[in-house]
Structure formats: C-alpha cells, structure tokens
Amino acid sequence: MTHLFIVDDEVNVLNSLRRMLLNVAGAPVLPDLRVSVFVSPVEALIHINKQSVDLVISDYRMPEMDGVAFLARVRDLQPDTARIMLSACTDMDAVVRAINEANIFRFVSKPWSDDELKSAIVQVLAHRHLLLENRHLANEVRCQRGVISRQQVELALLERESPGITRVRWTEDGGVLMDD
Amino acid sequence: MVVVSNAPGSDVRKRTGKRVEAADGMSVPKPDAGTGRLDDFAWVYALYELGQTVANGAEPMRVQQDILEHIVKGFEAQSGSIALLVDGTDDVLAIAAGTDLPPGTVGSRLPCGVGVFGHVVATGQPVLINGDVAETGLPLRLHERRDRLTHSAMCWPLRIRERIIGAVAVNRAPDVARYTREDLDRGQVLTSLLAFVIANHRMHVERENRIVELSTLNATMQRMNAALEETQEQLIRSEKMASIGQIAAGVAHEINNPIGFVLSNLGTLGSYLGQLFALLDVYIDAERPLPAPLVPPLDRARALREKSDLTFLRGDIDALMDESRDGILRVKHIVQDLKDFSRGGSEEAWETVSVHDALDRTLNILHNETKYKARIDTHYGELPEIVCVPSRLHQVFLNLVVNAAQSITESGTITISTGTEGGDAWIRFEDSGCGIPPENMDRLFEPFFTTKPVGQGTGLGLSVSSSIVQRHGGRIEVESEVGRGSRFTVHLPLRQAATPWSVPEDVQAGPRGTPVQCM
Numbered sequence: 104m105t106h107l108f109i110v111d112d113e114v115n116v117l118n119s120l121r122r123m124l125l126n127v128a129g130a131p132v133l134p135d136l137r138v139s140v141f142v143s144p145v146e147a148l149i150h151i152n153k154q155s156v157d158l159v160i161s162d163y164r165m166p167e168m169d170g171v172a173f174l175a176r177v178r179d180l181q182p183d184t185a186r187i188m189l190s191a192c193t194d195m196d197a198v199v200r201a202i203n204e205a206n207i208f209r210f211v212s213k214p215w216s217d218d219e220l221k222s223a224i225v226q227v228l229a230h231r232h233l234l235l236e237n238r239h240l241a242n243e244v245r246c247q248r249g250v251i252s253r254q255q256v257e258l259a260l261l262e263r264e265s266p267g268i269t270r271v272r273w274t275e276d277g278g279v280l281m282d283d
Numbered sequence: 284m285v286v287v288s289n290a291p292g293s294d295v296r297k298r299t300g301k302r303v304e305a306a307d308g309m310s311v312p313k314p315d316a317g318t319g320r321l322d323d324f325a326w327v328y329a330l331y332e333l334g335q336t337v338a339n340g341a342e343p344m345r346v347q348q349d350i351l352e353h354i355v356k357g358f359e360a361q362s363g364s365i366a367l368l369v370d371g372t373d374d375v376l377a378i379a380a381g382t383d384l385p386p387g388t389v390g391s392r393l394p395c396g397v398g399v400f401g402h403v404v405a406t407g408q409p410v411l412i413n414g415d416v417a418e419t420g421l422p423l424r425l426h427e428r429r430d431r432l433t434h435s436a437m438c439w440p441l442r443i444r445e446r447i448i449g450a451v452a453v454n455r456a457p458d459v460a461r462y463t464r465e466d467l468d469r470g471q472v473l474t475s476l477l478a479f480v481i482a483n484h485r486m487h488v489e490r491e492n493r494i495v496e497l498s499t500l501n502a503t504m505q506r507m508n509a510a511l512e513e514t515q516e517q518l519i520r521s522e523k524m525a526s527i528g529q530i531a532a533g534v535a536h537e538i539n540n541p542i543g544f545v546l547s548n549l550g551t552l553g554s555y556l557g558q559l560f561a562l563l564d565v566y567i568d569a570e571r572p573l574p575a576p577l578v579p580p581l582d583r584a585r586a587l588r589e590k591s592d593l594t595f596l597r598g599d600i601d602a603l604m605d606e607s608r609d610g611i612l613r614v615k616h617i618v619q620d621l622k623d624f625s626r627g628g629s630e631e632a633w634e635t636v637s638v639h640d641a642l643d644r645t646l647n648i649l650h651n652e653t654k655y656k657a658r659i660d661t662h663y664g665e666l667p668e669i670v671c672v673p674s675r676l677h678q679v680f681l682n683l684v685v686n687a688a689q690s691i692t693e694s695g696t697i698t699i700s701t702g703t704e705g706g707d708a709w710i711r712f713e714d715s716g717c718g719i720p721p722e723n724m725d726r727l728f729e730p731f732f733t734t735k736p737v738g739q740g741t742g743l744g745l746s747v748s749s750s751i752v753q754r755h756g757g758r759i760e761v762e763s764e765v766g767r768g769s770r771f772t773v774h775l776p777l778r779q780a781a782t783p784w785s786v787p788e789d790v791q792a793g794p795r796g797t798p799v800q801c802m
C-alpha cells in the first residue's frame with residue numbers, strides 16, 4: 104500500500120486531487136493507494152508523527168506555515184518520505200527555498216496537468232523505492248560481512264515501516280515521548 | 284546755462300525762408316523770431332505726434348531718428364545727434380540717433396565728461412558753441428572738436444524727472460547764421476519735450492518687454508504646470524503598476540488555484556462520463572432482441588453498474604460540478620475586479636458607484652495578501668453612491684489595506700467601516716498592527732517616505748493616495764499608537780465640485796450647481 108498525504112488550504116484543490124488519484128475508471132496512478140488530505144499543515148504534521156507516509160504533496164502558501172517550512176519539518180520527521188511541492192506561486196524565491204530548505208523531489212506548478220502530476224508521483228515514488236531498496240541491500244551486504252548485526256538490519260527495516268519507532272523514548276508510565 | 288562763444292558778434296537773425304516738414308508730411312511754418320510762437324506750437328505738436336507714434340508700435344530707433352530730424356529741421360541745423368546714457372550706467376553715453384553721421388556711429392560709445400555730450404551730461408547744463416552772443420565767464424574748451432568749431436552748435440541735456448538721460452545736439456553750417464542765446468533757451472523747452480518723448484518711448488518699450496516677459500513667463504508656468512500635472516499622473520499610474528506588481532503574485536495564486544482544480548475536475552469528469560457511457564452502451568445493447576450472447580446482456584449491465592458504483596458517481600459528480608462552478612466564478616470575479624482596478628484607457632472616467640462595491644472588489648483582489656495574516660471585519664454603514672474615478676479609488680483602498688496588512692507581523696485584525704458625516708462619506712481602515720511613531724506622523728504622506736526594507740516599499744502609496752483623494756475633494760486623516768495599531772480615515776465629498784479631473788455633468792450627482800466645500 105502506498106500512503107499519500109496532500110496538504111492545501113483550499114478544500115476544492117484537495118477534493119479534485121483525491122478524485123483524480125482515486126478514480127477507478129481512469130488509469131489508476133498506483134494500485135492500492137491511500138490518500139489523506141489536510142487543509143492544515145499542523146494537522147498533517149500531527150499525523151505524520153504517528154504513521155509512515157510515502158509521499159507528501161504540499162501547497163506553498165498556507166495560513167499556518169508555508170509549504171517550505173512544512174516540508175522541511177516532514178523531512179526531519181520522516182527523512183525517507185518523498186516530497187512534492189504543488190504551488191501557484193510563480194516566484195523563483197519559493198522554488199529555490201523549496202529545493203534548498205526542504206529538499207523537495209519535484210516542484211509542480213498550479214494550474215497543474217493531471218497527467219504530469221500523476222507521472223511525477225509515479226516517478227518520485229519509484230525513485231524513493233529504489234533508494235530504500237538500495238539501502239536495504241547495502242545493509243544486507245554489510246550484515247553478511249559482519250559490519251553490522253542482523254538486529255540493526257531489522258531495526259532499519261522497522262524504521263522504514265514506522266519511521267521514528269527505533270528512536271522512540273518511553274516515559275516511566277509507558278507513554279511515548281515525542282520529540283518535536 | 285553755458286554759452287560758449289567762438290565768434291562774438293555774429294548775426295542774430297539771419298534766417299532762411301525755408302519751411303519745416305513735419306514727420307506726417309504736414310507742412311509746418313518754419314519757426315521765426317518774433318512771430319515764431321504759432322509756428323513753434325505746430326512744430327511742438329508735430330514733435331508730440333512723433334512721440335505718440337512710439338506708443339502705436341513704431342520701431343523705436345526709427346522714431347528717435349525721426350524726432351531728431353524734426354529737431355534738426357526745426358533749428359535749421361545742418362546735422363544733429365542724440366546721445367543717451369547706456370542703461371544701467373551713469374557715465375557711458377551711446378549715440379542713439381544722428382543725421383549726417385558717418386556710418387557705424389549710431390551705437391558707438393562716448394565716455395562721460397569728454398566732448399560736448401560728455402560735458403553737457405556731466406554738468407547738466409546746455410551749451411551754445413560759436414553762438415553769436417559773446418558770453419563770458421564760463422568758457423568751455425573743446426580741444427578735440429577744434430576742427431569743427433567753426434560750426435555753430437547747441438547741445439542740451441535730456442532730463443526725465445531731474446535725472447539726466449542723455450543729450451541732444453544740433454550743428455549749423457559755418458555759412459549760416461549762428462545760433463543765439465534765444466535759440467538755446469527755446470531749445471531747452473523743446474528738448475524737455477524730446478526727453479519726455481524718449482521717456483515715453485522707454486516706458487513703452489519697457490512695458491512691451493514686460494508684457495513679452497510676462498507672457499513667456501506665463502507660458503513657461505503653464506508648461507511647468509502641465510508637466511507637473513503629467514508627472515503627477517505618471518506617478519499615480521506607475522504607483523498603480525507597482526502595487527499591481529506587488530499583488531500580482533497573490534492574484535496569480537488566486538487564479539491558478541481554481542483553474543488547477545477545475546481543470547483537474549474536468550479530466551475526472553471525462554473519465555466518469557466514459558464509465559457512464561460504457562454502462563449506457565451495454566443497456567442499449569440489451570435492447571437488441573437477437574442474437575443472445577453467452578452472458579445475458581442485462582446481467583452484464585448489472586455487473587458493470589455494480590462495478591462503477593453509480594451512487595458514488597452521482598454524489599461525486601454533483602460535488603465536482605459545484606466546486607468547479609465555484610472555482611470558475613472566483614476566477615471571473617478576480618479578473619473583473621482586476622479590470623476595474625487597472626482600467627486601461629478610460630482611467631479618468633468619473634462614475635457614480637457604490638463605495639462598498641469598490642471596497643469589496645479591492646478586498647477580493649487582496650484576499651490572498653491578507654488571508655494569511657489578518658482577519659478582515661467590515662462594518663458598512665449607510666452610504667449613497669458617490670461620484671468618483673473608480674479605478675483611482677480602488678488604488679487608494681488597495682494601498683490602505685496593503686499598508687494595514689503589512690503593519691501586522693504575525694496575525695491581527697483589519698477593520699473597515701464606513702459612514703457619512705455632514706456632506707462627506709468616510710471610509711475607515713483600522714489595523715491592530717505595529718502603529719506609527721509620532722516622529723513619522725508628519726512624514727507619512729511625503730513621496731518616497733518608507734520604513735519598509737528596500738524592495739518592499741517605494742514609499743509612494745500614501746503620497747499618491749492622498750493626492751488622489753484630494754483630487755476628489757477629500758482628505759485622509761491618520762491616528763496611530765505604537766504597539767496598538769493605526770487608523771486611516773478617508774473623507775470624500777458625497778457630491779463632487781469641479782476638480783482637476785473635470786466631472787462630466789451627466790454623472791454629477793444631485794442638482795447641478797450645488798456648491799460643495801472642498802478642502
């Protein structure tokens with residue numbers, strides 16, 4: 104299953120994207136796709152803290168925080184998540200900041216073309232998959248050569264499934280401490 | 284009076300019988316001793332008339348020459364000349380007119396105190412040279428003129444109100460009777476008339492010059508005024524372009540968002556319709572009686588229908604259509620409002636419009652600028668429509684709202700209220716922003732006064748807004764407290780008086796000719 108987050112302060116944009124991505128009759132972007140949409144980046148961050156997300160698509164201009172700050176935060180929380188900025192902002196500044204500060208994978212400008220956006224999503228996810236696969240294989244090799252332990256390889260896999268889980272600190276009463 | 288005599292005992296009354304021609308061709312009897320009075324009057328009258336020709340626009344040099352010739356004739360002289368003090372000096376003489384003079388003499392300069400002219404101007408006393416009356420006491424030595432001393436000559440100073448302006452001299456050929464003391468006296472009276480004519484002429488010239496000067500000055504001022512007006516116009520236009528530039532990113536955002544989702548929705552709708560048509564095709568197939576396919580058509584239709592989730596499609600198509608319509612309407616409004624704001628050709632058209640509509644349009648354009656920072660509260664009172672140049676008013680509102688939004692760093696409120704007071708409408712923009720320090724209050728409306736970082740503010744917003752409001756016969760008032768916020772109130776007359784942008788009568792609200800107090 105691929106889990107995708109979309110954040111935009113405009114509900115209509117969210118609706119149209121979800122429609123397009125989940126439309127069974129149209130050529131499906133990915134099989135087994137799950138789409139969560141958020142009007143509020145803060146809300147989205149709370150969820151990203153709790154679950155693994157494969158791809159985050161974010162608007163640039165939003166009331167609570169701008170897309171660059173949001174995606175940078177996403178990267179800090181889940182470094183392996185793919186990040187796409189979808190913005191109506193045409194100024195260079197936004198693009199440059201998005202690339203430098205949030206290390207986005209793609210910048211798609213509004214109004215977008217569905218086909219372009221879909222292929223961007225597919226490519227970005229394929230790229231991400233490749234990176235993760237490479238890392239896993241490299242870990243396997245290191246493990247076989249005795250550089251790292253089997254446990255570390257498993258931990259890395261676990262981290263990939265549930266980012267942050269290996270770094271969780273537990274409170275005395277059994278709760279989870281979140282660093283933010 | 285100085286009488287210089289080189290030839291004592293000359294014949295006093297040796298006159299020719301010639302007649303003197305006046306300038307207008309009128310024949311004037313030659314002045315004659317004893318009976319000369321009437322003649323003198325005619326001559327004087329002719330002289331006076333010559334003086335008048337100056338006022339009638341005759342060429343001044345020509346007139347001086349005519350007058351001189353008249354005098355030369357009047358005194359039966361062989362030649363004569365006039366020397367006048369050069370303007371602005373009291374010791375440099377220039378030959379202003381002359382008869383029988385070598386060419387180039389007119390305009391040449393003489394120092395004061397030298398020569399007959401120099402002497403006469405310096406002393407202010409008339410001089411008779413080689414007269415037939417031997418006067419002792421004050422001999423004048425005229426060394427440099429010795430060659431011509433055989434001539435009889437007279438020279439009088441010319442005075443205007445006690446001030447010497449030059450001198451006039453006449454010479455008589457040696458073979459003619461010499462001038463007498465009486466001639467000298469008579470000349471003195473006449474030359475004062477000459478001085479008067481010259482003065483008149485000077486005044487006239489001066490007045491002419493003054494008029495020319497004034498009218499050039501006037502033209503220059505008109506040109507400068509027009510240039511100033513044009514500059515002001517340009518400033519307003521370019522400020523508008525700048526503020527459009529400032530909001531362009533926001534406007535693009537506002538337009539690209541709806542276009543984005545409407546376009547995407549249309550794509551999805553296309554594929555929904557594909558689904559529906561596929562289903563429809565199966566139903567159409569099912570209507571055909573023969574031949575029966577392997578799977579009964581109705582079963583196929585049912586299967587397809589179940590797969591396409593018609594309930595979902597029905598609901599989603601409704602939503603999709605609503606959202607898309609909403610998006611397109613938003614684009615339409617923004618484009619319309621932008622057009623109102625930037626009205627190309629008819630920039631200065633006066634129209635009767637609702638201030639509230641104008642405000643709403645401005646806020647709509649600015650929605651994207653303000654929504655991330657400020658809540659906008661509007662408290663509109665009762666306002667009749669007012670006569671204004673709508674695109675200019677938009678510009679003012681835009682500047683005030685942008686300033687208010689820019690004064691808020693994190694988040695705050697902008698309150699816009701309206702009402703009437705006396706013959707004025709007021710529109711108030713209050714913000715909960717940073718406020719304005721008292722030392723800046725006086726400078727707010729100065730062009731280029733800005734406290735914003737380079738690239739963010741040109742400092743033209745308020746200056747241009749206030750000149751636009753002034754042209755509407757209104758004013759802008761400011762109150763502010765640092766840390767609390769600012770309040771800008773625009774007052775506009777409900778009815779327009781004549782303004783620099785002339786108001787066409789057909790849009791003039793209210794009865795014509797109602798005076799409106801402008802500030």
Ligand SMILES: Nc1ncnc2c1ncn2[C@@H]1O[C@H](COP(=O)(O)OP(=O)(O)OP(=O)(O)O)[C@@H](O)[C@H]1O
Pocket residue numbers: 682686687690714716717718719727732733734735739740741742743744745746768769
């Ligand atoms: N609402 C406000 N609150 C606080 N300060 C204000 C407000 N409006 C204007 N000012 C002050 O007045 C200055 C001049 O305003 P003005 O609109 O003329 O120019 P600007 O906003 O700096 O630049 P521009 O409008 O040309 O982009 C501003 O720089 C700011 O210091």
Ligand SMILES: [Mg+2]
Pocket residue numbers: 682685686740744745
């Ligand atoms: Mg401003």
